[in-house]
Amino acid sequence: ExxxxxxxxxxxxxxxxxxxxxxxxxxxxxxxxxxxxxxxxxxxxxxxxxxxxxxxxxxxxxxxxxxxxxxxxxGLDVAAVLARTLRAGVADELGWPALEKACAIVDGAQHPAPGLRGMGVTRAPAALRGQVSIALTEAWPALIVHRGGHVAAVAGPEDVLLVHHSRTAPQRTGYQDARLFGFVDGELLVARVEDGRWRGYWSARPDDEFELTGALPEHLWQTDGRLSLPLPDGGRTTGGRPLRAGGTALTGRRPVWGDGVGYWVHEGDHGKGAWTEFDPATGTRGGASLPPWLTASSRQCELPLDPGRCEVLPLQPGQQDTPLGTDGSLVGRWVRREPGRAVLGTPDGRVVRLPAHLDLDSELPVASGQGPAQPIGLLRLPGGAELLLVQRGARLLEVYRSGAEGRREDLVGQFVTSAAGGLCAAGTAVVVGPPFWHNLRPRDKQGSHALRRLTDAEAAELLAAARPREHAEDDEDKAWVVVAGARLPRTRAELLPVEEVARLLPQVTDPLLRAGVAGHVLHAVTLQARAAAFRPVDEEKRLSVPPRPVEQYRPPFGDDYRIRMLTSTRDGYEVARGAEAWTVLNQIRAVAALLRPADGTPGAGTPPSGAWSEAKHDIGHAHTPWVGLLHRLPDLTLRAVSATTPPEVRETLRLLLGELLQLPLGASRGGLRVVVLREPYDRANPAPLSRRGQVLRRGDRTVVILHEESRYSGVQCWLALEHDPSGQFGQAGSLTTEREHRVETHRDPALLRALLERAAADGPAPWRPEAAAALHGGTG
Known part of the structure; x- marks a missing residue:
């Protein structure tokens, strides 16, 4: 281990x-x-x-x-593993149509699953990397879907219950414009922070604003998974008096249970405390007790009950066919265990012994490295398949093939709640928390039955059809591997083979299930490439193109780790070593050479005078940011020449400064600036142009693009250095300036170079205590 x-x-x-x-x-x-x-x-x-x-x-x-x-x-038979995965069952066989519709309303997409826009392009959509642009707020059994405070839609188990456009447009961005939402009796509570206080309104009375009071949230971006329960007589409880439509005071949130007859609240924190009955109409507490269904589970299993891992919720309209099982009145689970043994039961009478690798006795991270396991239940899929659903930590969900020995090797999928499904659930726009899986239903029963019957040979056909065939020769992310005896490029983003799945598995007709299967096929393609990378070196050399040449400049004490240690540490933080590399010095050296004025006679194809020329150069990717060091050159130089600095550190600083001082610097705000340039980014076609290493020239101006800075709201931003001897600068080609600042070293770079040369020749500057005494005396 x-x-x-x-x-x-x-x-x-x-x-x-x-x-x-x-x-x-x-x-x-x-x-x-x-x-x-x-x-x-x-x-x-x-x-x-x-x-x-x-x-x-x-x-x-x-x-x-x-x-x-x-x-x-x-030689791993990846096709056989793919076939076993699809036969066992995949999460995309279940969907929540109302949530997909709500996501489309909020995200403004035409497709019912926003994460599927752009599939079929040469780079996978952001959803396959888990990125989403929406947020979720619980109102069990419903979910409130919102984005940036503009619009919110409430997805119930069967349909969208409400759509609301905010009456107050966001004035800020991010957490500074945080919104609080609640859904009670068909009305939406919308609140925001204004002048340090929460101001809100109800959707049925949008002009009637009020100050929200009571147990106000401290951190909207931190959720603990606690649910609120709707009450039969109206209102919603979070463990105290109910909040009703039109209410202005919130009550504290506690874990609550209900079985359709009684209600229970948990008193205590961090797993300690007890469950007690309470009256949701008044918040009055009763005696300590547990729901009868939990205590009656002793008839099915003699092990001690573990209430901390149980859940009891009242069945809601639209959840009658929950894939996790119900007895017609409640949903949830009971868990009974002792050291080394654990058993889970569901309301429909199913009982399963939990795999030992889940290690429920441990409070430390276990097999997957993601924290202790919380078993959720048994997912029933069409065609007789069954998956064990497990939660690790706050947001990671795992599904295992059920009915086997429950080994870690039975893991068939992983995804993160409140994020897109990734390759394990490519047809899911956003993965919901476990209590909301009761709202899921089969998407395509015929397609699910086809997956149960999938053969290894059919899986091999899918894998062969999905394998990448054509790639641009100038793809800078390309790395070559051998797959099935053929040399193929390996990139992080390949084609999602939706069309291939439709052609080879025509029984799968639902587009989202088809996309989910395609995600697993793409996962298999990448897995085959990962396995092929283990091929013995002699055969790999024979079948693959020559590797990229190793960077020649690799001075001792100049590696990225040492530079990171000297420039990027803060108190209480540890710097990871990572693989040994010299990317920082080499990129600075490459950029300095490109920022020098172009020499020679213009060649063929040179743009006319006054126009921008563009060229692409390989500057590599720096593993450690270094542009911010341009404003710290004097203090870095002082450390490099000081006798109190350890010799190895002085050498690292000398090497770093030797490269930085080759840039066209000036003591005052001169001819070098750090600039973030932006351009439109088509979210519907997520195949962004890679501009790293691109050089733009016009006259004496030179712009070198270092890397992508950010991507948001249809805009892609690039970090660049620009040299303009005149200091006038301006727009760079077709790119727009997002923000910029001039590089000012505060000391003549020639003086700094002279200090470094003097220290290299004569040794570090000695400590002179009389200078400190003179300074003290001169300043009083």
Whole structure:
């Protein structure tokens, strides 16, 4: 297990130390054997990826401890793993149509799932990386979908219950314009912070604003998953007196349960305390007790009840076919356990022994590294499939193939709540929290039955059809690997093979399920590329193009880690070492060369005088930001020449400053500026142009684009350095200036260079205590 965790420390030094020690090398070999056995047993793509990621940290040393391991990994039958994944069941077989409709209303998209816009382009949409532009607020069993305070839509179990356009337009951005929403008895509460106080209104009376009082939220961006429950007589409770439509005071939020007859509230924090009955109409507490359904579960299992892992909620209209099961009056789960054993039960009578790897007894991060496990329930899918739903930490959800031995190798999907489904749920616009999975229903029963019958041969056809075929030759993100004996480029974003799925699996007719299957196929393509990277070196060299040349400038004490340690640390923070690299010095050197005025006679194709010329250069990607250091050159120079600075640190600073001072700097606000340039970004076609290394020239002006700064609201921004000897600057080509500041070193760069040269020749400046005494005397 300790060996597996080494993937979080990829510097390469620990692997060398381990393989050099015979005892450690033998332990590593045993661990590799165990991982290979697990890889052969994998039932899901997510499990296989987890194992391959763990093995990747040791890829270069595998041949020393297990000579055949790399070839065995490279020969992984990914098509068979894909087939097992789809036969076991995928999350996209279930959907919430009302939520998809609400997301489309709020996000302004034409497609019912905003995350699917742009699929089929050469780069995957942002949704496949988990990015969403909407936010969710609970109003169980409904969810309030909103974005930036402009518009909100309430998705109920069966339909959109309300759409509301805010009467107060946002005046600020981000958390500064945070909105609070609530949904009670068909009305929406909308509140915002104004002059340090919460001001709100109800949607049925938008002109009647009031100051919100009571238990006001401190951090809207931090949610603890606590639910509010609607009451049969109207109002909504959070563990105290109910909030009713038109109310102006909020009550504190406590965990609450209900079974359709009684209500319970949890008193205490951090897992301590007890459940007590309470009257939701008045908030009056009763004695300590538990819902009868929980206590009656002793008839099905003799283990002690664990109330902290249970949930009891009243069944709501539209949830009768919940995939998690119901007895017709309530939904939820009971968990009974003792050290080493745990059992989960659902209201419809299903009982399952929980896998040992979930390690419910531990309060420390376990197998997946994402925190203790919270079992949620058994998802019932069309065609007889069943998945075990588990939550880890606050937001990570996992699904396992049920009915097996419950091993980690049975993991078939992972996703994060309040985010898009990613490759494991590409057809899901936003993943909801576990209590809202009761609103899900099958999308395409015929398509689900087709997945249950999928053969390994059909999965292999899907994989072959989805494998990338054409790529631009100037794709700077391209890295070559060998897949199935063919040289192919590996990029982070390939085609989502929706059309291929439609052609090879015509029984899958729902577009969102089709997209979900395509996401798993793309996942398999990337997994095949990851496995192929383990192919033994001799064959890989024979079939692949030559690797990029290694950067030649690699001075001792000039690596990124040392620079990061000197320039990016703050008290209480630790700097990760990462892989050894010299990207900072090399990028600064490349940029300095490009910022020098272009020499020579204009060649063919040179634009006419007064026009901008554009050229692309390879400046590499700097792993550590360095542009901000341009304003700190004097103090860095002082440290570099001081006798109190350790010799290795002085050398690192000398190397860094030696490159920075090659830039066209001036002591005052002169001819160099840091500028963020922006251009429109088409969110419907997320294939952004990569401008890193692009050089724009006109006359004496030179602009070098370093990297993408940000992307928001249809705008893409680039960080650049611009040199204009006249100091006048202006618009750069077709790009618009977002913000800029002139570089001012406050000291003559020539003087700083002279100090560094003097220290290199004569040693660091000695400490002169008489200078301090003279300063003290001169200033009184």
């Amino acid at each position: 300790a060996v597996g965790r080494s993937r979080h420390h990829p510097s390469g030094r620990p692997t060398l130390v381990v393989t050099a020690a015979p005892v450690l090398a033998e332990l590593l070999g045993e661990w590799v054997d165990d991982q290979l056995e697990r890889l052969d047993r994998c039932q899901g793509l997510a499990a296989a990826e987890e194992i391959l990621v763990a093995l990747t940290a040791w890829r270069a040393r595998l041949g020393e401890v297990r000579p055949q391991a790399r070839a065995r990994i490279a």
